[in-house]
Amino acid sequence: MKATVLIRPKEGILDPQGEAVGEALRTLGFAVTSARVGRLVDVELETDDPVEAGAALDSMARDLLANPLIESFTIEIGTET
Amino acid sequence: MIDAPRIAVVTFPGSNDDGDAMLALELLGAEPVRAWHADAALPDGTAGVVLPGGFSFGDYLRCGAIARFAPVMEAVGSFAASGGPVLGICNGFQILCEAGLLPGVLRLNRQQQFICADVTITVESTSSAFAETWKVGQELVIPIKHGEGNWYGGADLIAALEERGQIAFRYTEDVNGAVGRIAGVTNEAGNVLGLMPHPEHAVDELLGPMGGVPVLGGLIEATRAATAAG
Numbered sequence: 001m002k003a004t005v006l007i008r009p010k011e012g013i014l015d016p017q018g019e020a021v022g023e024a025l026r027t028l029g030f031a032v033t034s035a036r037v038g039r040l041v042d043v044e045l046e047t048d049d050p051v052e053a054g055a056a057l058d059s060m061a062r063d064l065l066a067n068p069l070i071e072s073f074t075i076e077i078g079t080e081t
Numbered sequence: 082m083i084d085a086p087r088i089a090v091v092t093f094p095g096s097n098d099d100g101d102a103m104l105a106l107e108l109l110g111a112e113p114v115r116a117w118h119a120d121a122a123l124p125d126g127t128a129g130v131v132l133p134g135g136f137s138f139g140d141y142l143r144c145g146a147i148a149r150f151a152p153v154m155e156a157v158g159s160f161a162a163s164g165g166p167v168l169g170i171c172n173g174f175q176i177l178c179e180a181g182l183l184p185g186v187l188r189l190n191r192q193q194q195f196i197c198a199d200v201t202i203t204v205e206s207t208s209s210a211f212a213e214t215w216k217v218g219q220e221l222v223i224p225i226k227h228g229e230g231n232w233y234g235g236a237d238l239i240a241a242l243e244e245r246g247q248i249a250f251r252y253t254e255d256v257n258g259a260v261g262r263i264a265g266v267t268n269e270a271g272n273v274l275g276l277m278p279h280p281e282h283a284v285d286e287l288l289g290p291m292g293g294v295p296v297l298g299g300l301i302e303a304t305r306a307a308t309a310a311g
Contacts, residue, residue: 016193
């Protein structure tokens with residue numbers, strides 16, 4: 001089954017990349033007050049069991065995909081890409 | 082006492098300061114040996130470990146995030162847990178943070194630029210195994226060259242680190258946005274040290290500043306002390 005892990009810089013954590021993007025958008029004339037840049041990982045799992053997939057994805061996000069000190073993550077299971 | 086302690090320098094795919102680390106360690110009287118990321122064990126007789134600078138695994142995902150799962154890191158973790166001295170330089174520091182062997186995390190520099198410059202750092206604590214010859218307030222000039230050197234830890238973590246003397250070095254000026262100008266930290270036991278500046282590039286007068294000598298010398302002294310004790 002397919003799933004998506006969305007990783008974001010935690011609120012209040014400095015995000016230089018997001019600041020650069022926000023600045024670029026303002027330079028282009030867009031009325032942007034803030035931009036934050038995260039990361040999206042599409043995963044295809046062997047299992048078809050959403051519970052098993054959810055547990056595995058949670059471990060993946062905690063162990064490798066996100067650093068809990070500075071990033072939060074959300075998991076969407078069964079997404080079509 | 083061992084005259085020339087054997088210090089393993091680990092090469093990951095994308096490491097590029099492993100050669101300089103070997104040269105510098107040899108110059109300062111150690112016996113450097115190469116270790117490979119895919120090795121399950123450290124070389125026989127390893128008395129100290131250096132995780133060198135570079136861009137392990139292309140810095141993909143986050144700096145150090147993939148390298149920390151390299152097979153050799155399990156051996157490095159056991160070595161550190163048994164009191165063996167481990168030094169992480171730049172990317173090596175990032176790997177040790179991702180591995181949980183050192184506190185905090187290194188973020189993108191605040192100015193969103195790769196910085197290459199000689200910087201001055203001060204010794205903040207002499208409570209680690211590396212600090213035999215260091216003095217609090219001592220200034221060292223060492224080059225930095227990094228895009229992600231902006232150390233971060235929460236206020237509670239920093240307070241705990243300060244209390245336990247785990248903040249080894251601070252920059253004298255804000256160079257990359259690092260919280261508290263922190264340039265290097267140790268683990269609680271004091272046998273694992275990570276720093277963003279490159280001591281291996283500051284051991285030869287011909288090439289500039291000499292601030293790397295006390296840092297790498299501290300590692301060599303720590304290996305001697307650990308070997309004598311262990």
